[in-house]
């Protein structure tokens with residue numbers, strides 16, 4: 002295939018990937034709709050630790066038990082039918098997502114092959130967003146089993162779908178050669194680590210957001226557990242917090258590497274200074290500091306749980322702002338204003 | 341389970357002290373209280389937030405150390421805000437007192453935090469694993485089973501299964517116990533991380549004390565000798581002395597640029613490079629090199645980077661009699677990525693009054709009624725100048741240094757035509773316009789290009805960078821080594837051996853249930 006054909010392949014695969022994400026998203030919505038009528042967990046795995054969490058974050062509400070461990074034994078009879086359907090839909094949605102991810106991967110790779118000379122596919126916002134969403138999907142698929150992520154399925158598929166739509170409709174750019182500043186081996190390392198970290202932070206942020214939603218629900222209902230609907234299937238606060246922590250703990254060193262090691266090395270090679278407080282650098286630094294604060298918050302009395310989750314979301318906001326906002330608001334003020 | 345903490349007791353150093361409570365009045369007590377406040381986790385957290393917040397304005401307001409030319413332009417456009425911003429240090433946020441105050445406090449807090457934690461860690465390193473807790477069942481991960489094996493055998497096996505742990509085994513008549521602990525390096529990693537943050541700052545300080553960074557704009561054909569007078573802007577470290585400048589010299593021979601012609605990035609400059617003839621010192625031979633964005637000229641520990649470019653239209657001004665009073669390239673600074681550029685021409689002598697021109701340069705001039713004049717493309721395909729004309733006193737003799745990119749209009753008046761309308765000279769390449777009132781004429785001869793170079797010397801860079809690398813190593817240890825304690829208790833009861841296995845994961849995201857299950861299984865199977 003020649004470069005143009007690879008470009009075509011990339012464009013078609015991404016659209017097809019979006020179609021599969023859409024199908025997966027609909028399937029997962031159907032999964033939740035099917036599960037609505039039945040208590041998520043007849044027995045309820047008693048984890049109890051959610052209690053400590055809410056108490057720590059300053060609520061006087063006694064949360065007795067917080068549990069929706071889907072792996073736990075469930076009640077028998079009629080609920081079984083529905084549960085079987087829910088499980089089947091969940092599996093279908095998962096497989097659709099796998100197909101979508103494969104197409105998505107093809108789109109990213111062929112985008113790189115489409116350029117002449119062949120290059121890494123991270124030259125502009127279109128490519129950056131395309132790759133970052135792929136990282137979100139792959140992260141989700143990889144952790145699906147280990148953390149029983151069924152509760153995250155509609156959120157991940159919906160999120161990736163929306164971002165891809167925006168990407169294709171608004172940010173699309175024909176393939177061009179890399180700009181001068183981007184032609185450095187450090188670019189490859191710098192940008193891929195920034196993308197991986199962005200994907201992982203995003204995944205962690207989803208868990209933190211759900212944490213806040215569930216926490217609010219529990220406070221409002223005086224600690225009574227949700228028995229029906231989506232929230233009932235979202236795991237306990239403890240588990241949400243743990244999942245969020247693990248993804249953030251993975252992303253943070255990667256971000257450190259991207260923003261504070263390879264970034265400066267590249268900047269030194271390109272512009273003659275390791276660190277120049279260019280708007281993009283300023284916000285990368287802000288993101289880093291806020292996530293450091295998140296890791297601290299999780300170890301500080303009075304900040305565990307809810308406050309930490311809020312800090313994590315602030316971190317995510319600064320991260321995305323850096324990606325989207327800087328380009329649009331500060332434009333040519335930044336030496337980085339390409340991606 | 342009614343622990344107040346999410347994950348069991350915190351790791352070694354975290355929250356080592358209780359809340360210091362309200363401030364005491366005795367001076368010594370008060371000092372101690374202040375110190376404790378400053379070095380508490382909560383203060384560290386708040387200082388981190390303050391640091392993030394304090395960094396924001398520097399991304400909104402142009403910064404002296406990032407782009408001094410934009411600062412000048414910004415100040416021109418915002419006359420009321422400028423003095424306020426200047427007082428707040430908003431044009432150099434990262435050198436301002438308030439920004440420094442935040443990070444210095446954070447550093448003090450950090451050191452005050454590292455020292456006691458190192459002491460605690462030092463002791464913990466050499467301590468034996470904690471004795472068997474009285475009630476193992478209260479631990480988050482816990483298993484019990486009974487077996488026919490002899491207590492000694494079970495203990496023996498537990499010892500082997502827990503290889504890699506620091507272990508203490510005790511035995512008595514009724515059985516015995518194993519206490520085991522591992523993951524001591526986590527806290528070491530965490531301390532290494534925090535120490536490295538200090539190293540990074542030291543590297544930064546070192547660089548900003550001894551290094552320098554300067555910018556210069558050179559028109560093609562022009563040259564640069566490395567001494568202070570030749571720099572347009574120069575940002576030395578506090579301990580820098582001009583003697584450190586190496587005596588190199590170069591001439592910018594040519595400059596090449598291609599602009600992207602299609603796609604959303606149309607008009608973006610692409611593949612630009614400048615040819616330089618340089619001498620490392622006056623007695624060295626001349627060499628030729630090309631510099632481009634990722635490929636600086638490295639000479640004698642100093643690097644010369646190509647960081648920008650633009651147009652320098654060449655104009656000639658003549659007096660009413662036709663005598664040349666000014667001729668040469670004038671740097672017009674690009675205002676945006678279309679390379680519409682802004683500049684001024686100052687003609688201090690030769691004409692009855694001093695003359696000043698101020699206006700735009702359009703590389704590919706185009707015009708519509710809606711937009712007015714604009715440039716259709718950044719390449720100089722149809723270059724044009726459009727400037728207002730001023731006459732009077734340029735203010736060059738006032739003793740105050742002037743920017744070459746702005747007119748001091750205090751003693752200048754705008755030239756108007758007979759109808760009283762301000763005169764604009766609009767020049768296509770090669771055109772000449774005659775000015776009213778016998779002021780002479782101006783000709784647009786040619787377009788030259790200029791390059792914006794950054795010349796810098798960064799002695800502390802590698803210290804900061806090694807600091808960050810060490811920080812990353814420490815961070816990985818701190819986040820991924822999971823310190824844990826495991827206890828196995830074995831008791832003879834009613835003719836059987838009752839075995840209890842329990843564990844405590846002391847890392848922030850930990851959950852030992854799996855490991856404890858596995859260990860219990862191992863002991864049970866072999867029993």
Ligand code: HEM
Pocket residue numbers: 292293296297299300350351353354355379380381382384446447449450451453454530534537815818819848
């Ligand atoms: C320059 C400022 C600082 C930065 C960037 C920073 C960053 C971090 C990061 C990223 C972590 C996460 C590593 C982990 O969870 O093991 C951490 C943990 C920690 N930091 Fe800091 N820190 C700073 C200042 C401080 C100060 C001033 C203190 C003392 C009050 C402190 C005490 C701690 C403690 C005790 C932990 C371990 C928490 C745990 O057990 O999870 N840090 N810090």
